[in-house]
Amino acid sequence: MRITCVQLTSRDDKAANLEQAERLVAQAAAGGAELVLLPEKWNAIGDAETLHAEAEPIDGGESVAAMGEWARRHGITLVGGSITERRNGREKLSNTCIVFDPEGEIAAVYRKIHLFDVDVGGHVYRESEAEEPGDEPVVVRSGDWTIGLSICYDLRFPELYRVLALEGAELLTVPSHFTLHTGRDHWEVLLRARAIENSSYVAAAAQIGETRPGKPSYGRSLIADPWGLVLALAPDEEGVISAELERERVAQVRRNLPSLASRRPEAYRWPATI
Numbered sequence: 001m002r003i004t005c006v007q008l009t010s011r012d013d014k015a016a017n018l019e020q021a022e023r024l025v026a027q028a029a030a031g032g033a034e035l036v037l038l039p040e041k042w043n044a045i046g047d048a049e050t051l052h053a054e055a056e057p058i059d060g061g062e063s064v065a066a067m068g069e070w071a072r073r074h075g076i077t078l079v080g081g082s083i084t085e086r087r088n089g090r091e092k093l094s095n096t097c098i099v100f101d102p103e104g105e106i107a108a109v110y111r112k113i114h115l116f117d118v119d120v121g122g123h124v125y126r127e128s129e130a131e132e133p134g135d136e137p138v139v140v141r142s143g144d145w146t147i148g149l150s151i152c153y154d155l156r157f158p159e160l161y162r163v164l165a166l167e168g169a170e171l172l173t174v175p176s177h178f179t180l181h182t183g184r185d186h187w188e189v190l191l192r193a194r195a196i197e198n199s200s201y202v203a204a205a206a207q208i209g210e211t212r213p214g215k216p217s218y219g220r221s222l223i224a225d226p227w228g229l230v231l232a233l234a235p236d237e238e239g240v241i242s243a244e245l246e247r248e249r250v251a252q253v254r255r256n257l258p259s260l261a262s263r264r265p266e267a268y269r270w271p272a273t274i
Helices: 014-030 048-054 062-074 152-156 158-166 180-198 247-256
Strands: 002-007 035-037 077-079 083-085 094-100 106-111 117-120 123-126 139-142 145-149 171-173 201-204 208-212 215-218 222-224 230-233 239-244
Touching: 002 014, 002 201, 002 222, 014 035, 014 062, 014 239, 062 077, 062 094, 094 145, 106 139, 145 158, 152 180, 158 171, 158 180, 171 180, 180 201, 180 215, 180 222, 222 239, 230 239
Parallel strands: 002 035, 035 077, 145 171, 171 201
Antiparallel strands: 002 239, 077 094, 083 094, 094 106, 117 123, 139 145, 201 222, 208 215, 222 230
16 A cells, blocks of 8 residues: 655645645645545644634534545545544534545544643643543554554553554554654654554654744654654655555564564553552
8 A cells, every 4th residue: 555644834724724735635646645644733723712713523624525525536545634623512622533535435533532731842732721632542444454543642652552553453643743842852763663562554644844833843754664664754844755555564574573462461450540
């Protein structure tokens, strides 16, 4: 399967973000991509007020309709990074990844489980001000492949990826908006670790540059193989990166270094909650 990650600089102009994403998805499809991955919050980034203003329901949302049309037009599986979702009867929003099949139909919906509430590099981030966490890991089929879904800060929680791998995931997707401060030290290390420990491909589509004033994002979209080798790495600009994935490579690594099969869950104990 040929996979492409889209790297963007999204801001608070939804129309401009949609136009740029459409162009890059078309570029990916023209290059032979069968699966295309968008970054986190590709359609609108901003403060809590902006997120509430630009949030959409899944049913009837402008960005949701656009993604379905792009998948159908190009005959691709589109892992729609994430958008900010408005849900009936809920005060807070969800950070939601929607997957579309080549007919443009919704194949899966995943809501980000781990919210980015941190103080790093002199900046404070509080996703929980506008958003609520999801509560369920999600895998989805695309052709012969099983794909495990995650979003950005989820990357720091290896237990989520282990669950996805045990549910059959051979490819782990990580649409992201990593900060420059954390990204330059942790981004590649964490992505390669998730690939190695789960003997799975990892694909991460990222935001690049200053998406919000004074808060630069890291970029460096990346595709790694099940051995942790980097197959593609984006330069510091908007664009796409691609790689050819082989399911036999997953099977080969899992045969030769069978860490998943060697697990002993009966010996593990969760410690008391801290």
